[in-house]
Amino acid sequence: MQVICISRGTLGRGRELAELAAKKLGYSCLSREELVEAAIKEGIRVGKLEEAMLKTRAFGERLAIEREHYLAFCTAYLCDRAMEGKLVYHGRTGHLLLPGVSHVLRARVVSDQEHRIQAVMNKMGLERSKARKYVEDVDEDRRRWTKSMYGVSAEEVVNYDIIVNLEQMSLENAASALVGIAQLPDFQMTPASKKTMLDLRLGAKARLALARDDRTCGATFKVRADSGVVTVSYVPQDAKLAEFIPDVLRPVPGISEARITMAMTNILWIQQEYQPHSETYDKVVEIATKWNAAVELMRLAPEAEYTAAQPGLLAESMSEVVSGSRDAYDGGIEDDTAELPDDNGGLKPTLDELARIGRSGGGRAVYGDQHQLVEMLGRHVPYTLVVVGDVFLSKGAAAKLRATRDLRGFLSDRIKAPVVTADELKSQYLLGKRDVVRTAVFIGLTFGIYYLLFTNQDLVLEFLSNSGWYADAIEGTLLARYGWMSKIVVSAAVFLTIPIVAYAYGSVTSAILKWIKME
Amino acid sequence: MQDLLFGQFVHLDLATALQVVLLGFIGGTLSGFIGSGGAFFMTPGMMNLGVPGVVAVGSNIAHKFGKAMMGSRRHGEYGNVDKRLSVFMVATALVGIRLAVWINSALFEGAQGDHGAGGSGASNLYISMVFILILSVVAISMLRDALRRREGDGAPSMRITNFLSRLHLPPYIRFKVADVTVSLWVVMAAGLATGYLAGTIGVGGFIGVPAMIYLFGVPTAVAAGSELYLAQFMGAWGAVNYAFQGFVDIRLTVLLYLGSLLGIFIGAYGVKVVKEVMIRVVTGVVILLCVLSRAIAVPIYLRQLEWISTNPDWDTYFNQASKAVLFLAGISGTVVILYNVVKAYRQRRRIQATLIELKPETVTA
Numbered sequence: 075m076q077v078i079c080i081s082r083g084t085l086g087r088g089r090e091l092a093e094l095a096a097k098k099l100g101y102s103c104l105s106r107e108e109l110v111e112a113a114i115k116e117g118i119r120v121g122k123l124e125e126a127m128l129k130t131r132a133f134g135e136r137l138a139i140e141r142e143h144y145l146a147f148c149t150a151y152l153c154d155r156a157m158e159g160k161l162v163y164h165g166r167t168g169h170l171l172l173p174g175v176s177h178v179l180r181a182r183v184v185s186d187q188e189h190r191i192q193a194v195m196n197k198m199g200l201e202r203s204k205a206r207k208y209v210e211d212v213d214e215d216r217r218r219w220t221k222s223m224y225g226v227s228a229e230e231v232v233n234y235d236i237i238v239n240l241e242q243m244s245l246e247n248a249a250s251a252l253v254g255i256a257q258l259p260d261f262q263m264t265p266a267s268k269k270t271m272l273d274l275r276l277g278a279k280a281r282l283a284l285a286r287d288d289r290t291c292g293a294t295f296k297v298r299a300d301s302g303v304v305t306v307s308y309v310p311q312d313a314k315l316a317e318f319i320p321d322v323l324r325p326v327p328g329i330s331e332a333r334i335t336m337a338m339t340n341i342l343w344i345q346q347e348y349q350p351h352s353e354t355y356d357k358v359v360e361i362a363t364k365w366n367a368a369v370e371l372m373r374l375a376p377e378a379e380y381t382a383a384q385p386g387l388l389a390e391s392m393s394e395v396v397s398g399s400r401d402a403y404d405g406g407i408e409d410d411t412a413e414l415p416d417d418n419g420g421l422k423p424t425l426d427e428l429a430r431i432g433r434s435g436g437g438r439a440v441y442g443d444q445h446q447l448v449e450m451l452g453r454h455v456p457y458t459l460v461v462v463g464d465v466f467l468s469k470g471a472a473a474k475l476r477a478t479r480d481l482r483g484f485l486s487d488r489i490k491a492p493v494v495t496a497d498e499l500k501s502q503y504l505l506g507k508r509d510v511v512r513t514a515v516f517i518g519l520t521f522g523i524y525y526l527l528f529t530n531q532d533l534v535l536e537f538l539s540n541s542g543w544y545a546d547a548i549e550g551t552l553l554a555r556y557g558w559m560s561k562i563v564v565s566a567a568v569f570l571t572i573p574i575v576a577y578a579y580g581s582v583t584s585a586i587l588k589w590i591k592m593e
Numbered sequence: 594m595q596d597l598l599f600g601q602f603v604h605l606d607l608a609t610a611l612q613v614v615l616l617g618f619i620g621g622t623l624s625g626f627i628g629s630g631g632a633f634f635m636t637p638g639m640m641n642l643g644v645p646g647v648v649a650v651g652s653n654i655a656h657k658f659g660k661a662m663m664g665s666r667r668h669g670e671y672g673n674v675d676k677r678l679s680v681f682m683v684a685t686a687l688v689g690i691r692l693a694v695w696i697n698s699a700l701f702e703g704a705q706g707d708h709g710a711g712g713s714g715a716s717n718l719y720i721s722m723v724f725i726l727i728l729s730v731v732a733i734s735m736l737r738d739a740l741r742r743r744e745g746d747g748a749p750s751m752r753i754t755n756f757l758s759r760l761h762l763p764p765y766i767r768f769k770v771a772d773v774t775v776s777l778w779v780v781m782a783a784g785l786a787t788g789y790l791a792g793t794i795g796v797g798g799f800i801g802v803p804a805m806i807y808l809f810g811v812p813t814a815v816a817a818g819s820e821l822y823l824a825q826f827m828g829a830w831g832a833v834n835y836a837f838q839g840f841v842d843i844r845l846t847v848l849l850y851l852g853s854l855l856g857i858f859i860g861a862y863g864v865k866v867v868k869e870v871m872i873r874v875v876t877g878v879v880i881l882l883c884v885l886s887r888a889i890a891v892p893i894y895l896r897q898l899e900w901i902s903t904n905p906d907w908d909t910y911f912n913q914a915s916k917a918v919l920f921l922a923g924i925s926g927t928v929v930i931l932y933n934v935v936k937a938y939r940q941r942r943r944i945q946a947t948l949i950e951l952k953p954e955t956v957t958a
Contacts, residue, residue, distance in 0.1 A: 221772060310937055311868055490673070527844060531605065532598075539599040539839045561837045568655060568836035568843060569829065575847050576659025576854070583854045 075263050075271070076101075077152070078162045078179045078256055079169035081228065084212045085193040086185030087240055092164035094249040099162070099256065104155055106165025112151055118144045127215075127222045139285070139294060141223065145171065146281035146297075153275035166216055167233070170224040174440075174450040175271045177263040179256050182234045183248075186241040235261070266441060270450075273299045273438070276328045280304045283326050289318040296340070298370070298436030302330035303425075305436035307337045307368045333429045333436075337368035339456050340435050342491075344372045344447070344481075345463035348420035350427035354463050354496045359433060361503050367458055368435030369428050372450065373421050374465050377441045444484045457491040461499060505588050513585040520578045523571075538564060601701075601713075602842050603644045610848055612642060617656075617852025619923035624798075624853070625860020626867075626930050627876045632657065632795035633728055634879070634923050635849060636720075637887050641916040644845065645713035646720035647697045651835030652845040653795040658828030659846075660853060665821040673818030675770035678811070681777070682784035682801070683826045689788025690827060694834040697793065701840075714897030721887045721894065724794045731799050732880035739873035757808060771811040771819070783808055791827050792834075798824065856927075863930040875929055882922030890915040 078095065082088020089105065096103040110120050119140060126137050149171045155161050169180040187209065194205040220228035231237060236255050238248045255261070277299035284290045284297070284306070293312035298305045304326075306319055313336060323332050341362050348371060349355065362369050421437050428434040440447050462485070466477040478495060486493045492502075500506050527534060536542025540560055553560040597603060605613075616638040624631030632653050639649035665674065700716035762776035783804040791797035798820055805816035835841045867875075893908045895901045 524847060527847060528605075528610075531844060534843065535598055535602050538836070538841065538843065539601065541599060558837075561839070564839070565833040565836040568841050569833050571843065572655050572659045572832060572846065573662055576663055576850060579847075579850050580659075580663045580854050583858070587858055 075156050075268070076160045076177050076179070076256065076261060077156045077172065077175070078181060078252065079167075079172070080162065080164040080252075081167050081169070081180070081182040081234070082164055083183075083185065083190070083216065084209070085190050085197070086183055087189075087245060088164055088183040088185070090245055091183055091238070091240070091248055091252070092162050094245055095252045095256075096162035098249055098253050099160065101160040101162045102155070102158075104152075104161055104163045106163075106168070109148055109151060109163075109165065109168075113144055113147050116147050118147060120144065124215075124219070127219050136292075139292065142281065142294070143285035143291075145223065146278045146285060149274055149278035150282055153271055153278065156271065157275070167220050167224065167226075167228055169233070170220070170226065172271065172274060174446070175274065176267040177261055177271075179252075179261045180233065180235045181252060181255075182231075182237045184237060184239050184241075189240075269301070272328075273301070276302070276304065276326075280306070280323055280326055280329065280332075283322050284319070287318070287322045290315050290322050296368075296435075298438075299329075300436060300438050302328060303333065303436075304329050304331070305333045305335065305368075305429075305434055307335045307340070307435055309338060310336055310366070333434050335368045335429075335432055335434050336366070337362075337433075337435065338366045339368075339458040340370050341365070341367045342370050342372060342451070342457045342460045342489075343463060344374050344461065344465060344485075346373065346375055346419060346465045346467050348373065348424040350420075350424045354461070354499070355424065355427075357496070357499045357504060358461055359428070359431065361459065361499070362433045365458060367433070369433050370435035370457075371421060371424060371428075371437030372447065373419050373437065373439040374444075374447055375419060375439060375441050376466075376468065377443075444481050448485070448488055451489070457489060459503070460485055460489055460491050460493040461496060462493065463496045503588075505585065509585055509588070513582060516578045516581045516585075520575070520582055523575055523578070537567070540564065597643075597645065601645055601648050601840065602844075603642060603648075605844055605848075609642055613639065613845055613848040614852040616642075616923075617849035618856040619852070619927050620849070621853030621856025622860040622863075622927045622930055623856075623876070623879060623923065625857035626863050626926075627860075627872060631853060632797070633724075633799060633883055634919070635853075636795045637724065637883055637890075637915075638919055638923070639845060640717065640720075640890070641886070641912060641919055644842070645701065646717040647701045647713065647835075647840050648842050648845075650697065650720060650793065650795045651831070651838075651840035652842045653849070654791065654828055654831035654835060655841050655843070656828075656846045656849045656853070657791075657795065657797065657824055658832045659850065660857070661821055661824035661828050663854070664857075665818070665825055673814045674822045675768050675811070675815055675819045676822060677766075678768045678771055678780070678805070678809075679819045679823040679826075681766060681780045682787065683823055685781040685784035686788030686791070686823065686827050687830045689785040689790075690792035690831050691788075691834060693789050693792025694831070694838065698838045698840070714894045718891065718894035718898065720794055721891055723790070724796075724887050725884050725891075727790060727794070728796070728799070728880050728884050731803070732877045732884060734803075735873050735880070736877035739870050739877060768809075768811075771805075771809070771815045773810050775809045779808060787823075788827060791824075792831055797827055859934060860930060863934045867930070867933045875926055879922045879926040882918055886915045886919035886922065889918060 078092075078099075078101070080088055080092045080095075082092070092105075093103055095101075113120050123137060123141060123144060148168075152161075152163065152168065152171055155163075169178050172178050190209050191202065191205045194200060194208050195202060198205070198208070200208060217228050220226060226233060236252070238251065240248060243251070277297050280299060281295065281297040284293075284295050293315045294309055295312075296307040304323065306323070308316055308319075316334060316336065319334050320332060323329055341358060343354075343358050345354070358369055361367070418439055421439060425434055425437045438450065440450050462478060462482050465481065466474045469477060482493050482495060494502055501508065533543060537544045540557075544560075545554075548554045548560050553563065603609065616635050620631030620635040620638070623634055635656070636646075636649050636653050639652065640646050644652070697716050697720070700719055701713055703715070757776065757779055760776070762778045764777050765774050766777050766780065767774045783801075787797060787801040787804060790800045798817075801820040801823060802813075802816045805811040805819060806813055811819070832841060890911055892901065892903060893911050896903045896905065896908065
């Protein structure tokens with residue numbers, strides 16, 4: 075079930091490379107054109123999405139739902155084809171449909187620009203300048219499409235495992251290089267990667283079912299699947315459609331349980347070991363309740379924990395590959411009935427508890443480091459807050475603190491949401507004793523400023539208008555001699571006073587709203 | 594119209610003060626709802642209370658300074674601020690504000706008369722006309738946009754952006770966060786226009802945000818965040834300039850805060866529970882009514898300038914009618930928002946998550 079995703083530009087010989095690699099490996103081949111044709115048959119207006127991306131660079135409400143439909147369809151289609159047998163896919167950025175699936179080899183083909191221009195000139199009969207413009211425009215469209223659909227840049231090399239440059243390399247050698255890389259143990263299927271793909275497929279099929287049904291097709295849903303449990307979140311504006319969700323999901327094969335949550339947004343909570351009703355749990359739930367957010371759990375455990383539970387697995391896979399018995403190896407892994415570690419670090423009971431109170435946003439485990447974590451995150455899930463709880467439990471206190479801060483910084487750079495540690499959660503988002511003292515001080519300050527201002531209006535206005543007591547006070551001084559200097563003093567006073575008042579009163583208001591749980 | 598203190602400041606009794614707080618609350622609620630600063634309501638509202646236009650603009654722009662400072666930090670955390678874009682725009686925006694302050698001050702001081710209005714007739718008329726012209730266009734565009742979204746799917750049109758990109762006006766600047774490449778001249782022109790209008794009528798967001806979206810092609814969330822970041826500097830510079838001329842009534846500014854910093858939370862909550870089309874329709878209608886309110890007050894200023902001859906006693910009626918329409922607009926808009934907020938709050942309490950057990954199925958491999 076290995077998948078090789080080749081990202082190609084137009085007329086860059088990517089198609090030929092993909093077909094050659096598939097032939098060498100004995101894999102089936104799937105192109106983007108075939109995928110798009112299937113999507114159109116499904117009833118998805120792919121042309122409209124492309125047009126919107128080109129014309130407006132943004133999707134309105136309806137097209138955003140159509141985009142979700144398209145992504146769900148493509149994910150399900152690709153997963154189905156992958157489950158049938160090993161596959162080479164070539165298109166724009168198909169690997170972005172399968173985030174976190176480690177047995178997907180992500181390749182990018184780049185070709186000599188001159189070759190592409192020539193190809194366009196020959197194929198379309200254009201003169202050089204127009205052919206160059208055509209190639210540049212197509213590349214720009216491709217870049218925009220990837221950005222619009224997946225929120226990432228197609229050019230960033232970190233999104234690929236291998237980049238093949240055909241400027242000097244022949245197609246034959248490039249295909250051989252791909253074949254060699256594909257056989258490395260890093261890109262072989264494991265039970266974890268298989269589970270990830272199955273979860274992706276189930277989630278996509280559930281989303282597809284919601285998109286196909288007339289009753290729910292007009293709503294925005296966030297769907298996650300984990301081991302047969304599907305979590306569906308919807309926004310309050312779509313509350314009327316929520317009653318139909320169970321009916322729509324019932325016929326979807328593979329769903330053992332569906333959890334439905336109404337939520338405006340999502341809070342991501344990353345931790346190594348979860349416990350319902352722990353201190354962090356209570357804080358997260360309190361914030362989620364105030365904000366009407368679903369809580370998504372992401373268990374970050376070291377890779378060693380996974381391989382420790384499966385001692386023979388990795389060594390077995392490596393020896394199979396080294397011996398060159400590719401076929402035997404693939405068969406071995408696919409037939410392996412090894413299960414993932416039973417102890418899921420309290421993930422399941424915590425998810426059950428969250429579901430009970432209507433705050434479940436789904437959850438999954440990631441075995442690895444922060445890079446694998448980011449790979450698993452939903453690209454278009456709007457997180458309002460990311461909480462980094464207790465992670466790196468096996469490290470010493472100082473190392474753990476450093477690693478947690480490092481993780482926090484790493485996530486802050488990549489996720490468009492505030493990232494806080496569990497310790498900071500209370501001070502920043504909940505009302506504590508320190509907030510009460512702080513609020514009392516600001517109430518005093520605000521009251522003092524307003525009192526002084528309104529009991530001395532004439533004095534203040536005389537100052538602002540450079541007259542009365544102020545004019546008398548500066549008489550004979552430099553300020554009076556140079557009129558503009560006295561006005562500068564007034565400007566400076568206004569400039570300093572405004573932010574103080576705004577901050578003081580703003581802090582009071584914010585604290586009061588926090589207290590009544592309405593911020 | 595009442596006499597002014599020191600020729601430019603209005604008498605503030607308890608009733609007037611409470612009305613200013615109410616203006617701030619309604620303006621804040623509307624601004625939280627639609628993402629703009631609320632000046633389209635607060636500036637004419639203060640003018641209806643007898644505040645000279647130039648002082649209304651100056652006090653409101655000072656109010657914008659503090660509010661933008663409080664709001665922009667949060668936007669930055671969500672990656673919605675392209676600081677580079679804001680910095681490029683602010684350079685010419687500050688020039689635009691300075692120009693606006695100069696024009697407003699010149700009109701105010703040049704027309705000092707004995708009408709008991711402190712010579713504000715000319716500047717009031719000027720501010721009102723700019724307000725009417727610009728905000729009519731904004732309101733009509735918003736309503737048209739809302740109707741277009743109903744018929745089909747419409748994200749902001751890129752027609753103007755694509756047209757400008759074909760004009761070839763180097764040098765071009767790349768703005769990474771917004772993911773756009775724009776001609777420096779276009780950025781500077783947009784900054785100048787934004788600053789000028791913010792300095793003239795106190796309204797920045799309604800110009801800056803659409804400029805970023807329709808001229809540069811910036812995504813809506815980044816446009817809103819970047820404009821808020823820009824608004825801090827525009828507000829600060831505007832406050833300094835207007836205060837230099839003696840046109841900031843700090844009493845009005847702090848009274849506006851009393852209402853606006855509370856109202857903005859309610860409006861922001863409302864935006865989560867109301868569909869986008871409804872937001873645009875409510876906003877468009879409220880702005881149109883604000884425009885109408887200003888238009889009703891125009892005869893007062895024309896009479897003060899002796900461009901028309903009407904009975905001076907009618908000024909009170911014009912002013913009261915203008916005030917009534919404005920408050921009708923603001924209060925009805927706020928009521929609609931509050932109704933939806935309360936409804937959603939109660940609905941949220943009623944709707945519980947459902948844990949559903951489906952028939953166990955074999956997970957197919």
